[in-house]
Amino acid sequence: MDLTSYAELAVLLINSPDRLTGLDGLHALLREGRRYRPGCRITRSDLEALRDLREELIVVFEAAAGGEEQAVVDRLNSLLIQHPVQPQISGHDGERWHMHLTEGGRMADQYAVGAVMGLATLVTDLGVNRLGLCRAVPCRRAYLDTSSNRSRRYCSERCASRANVAAYRARRKGGGQ
Ligand SMILES: [Zn+2]
Ligand SMILES: [Zn+2]
Numbered sequence: 058m059d060l061t062s063y064a065e066l067a068v069l070l071i072n073s074p075d076r077l078t079g080l081d082g083l084h085a086l087l088r089e090g091r092r093y094r095p096g097c098r099i100t101r102s103d104l105e106a107l108r109d110l111r112e113e114l115i116v117v118f119e120a121a122a123g124g125e126e127q128a129v130v131d132r133l134n135s136l137l138i139q140h141p142v143q144p145q146i147s148g149h150d151g152e153r154w155h156m157h158l159t160e161g162g163r164m165a166d167q168y169a170v171g172a173v174m175g176l177a178t179l180v181t182d183l184g185v186n187r188l189g190l191c192r193a194v195p196c197r198r199a200y201l202d203t204s205s206n207r208s209r210r211y212c213s214e215r216c217a218s219r220a221n222v223a224a225y226r227a228r229r230k231g232g233g234q
Pocket of ligand 1: 149155156157
């Protein structure tokens with residue numbers, strides 16, 4: 058199982074504050090993150106737990122963006138203790154046997170275990186500097202830098218070109234007539 062791909066759950070959560078206003082939005086978020094299992098009960102307590110988790114994950118990404126490696130590691134270690142992996146072999150929906158990181162707890166707990174384990178794996182496999190926050194002000198969406206030369210600075214092509222246009226205008230202004 059590719060654990061680094063689970064880090065996408067952290068990014069999805071940080072970038073989806075609009076999904077955390079009600080249970081309908083949460084259903085949509087879980088479907089997007091492919092964490093939705095039909096019949097799984099989702100309640101207000103999941104919503105609140107995921108809002109709290111989002112705040113904690115933002116702190117991790119802010120520390121990473123600021124180059125504070127030790128702070129990232131400390132935060133992730135404490136999240137790993139709060140959301141322990143309890144692997145189980147599972148088979149469902151006609152899929153072959155595969156691992157789930159945990160089966161117990163609420164939907165929010167399962168989401169948290171995946172997001173935190175994904176980040177921890179990504180950081181240890183590829184480096185803390187792979188976690189980023191978009192530098193196109195005021196965007197600040199989270200992203201994972203999986204480029205080979207670690208050159209990513211924006212959450213999307215849209216933000217990259219917006220920032221390029223802004224930089225071009227600033228240069229023209231600064232250059233005088
Ligand atoms: Zn499964
Ligand atoms: Zn952006």
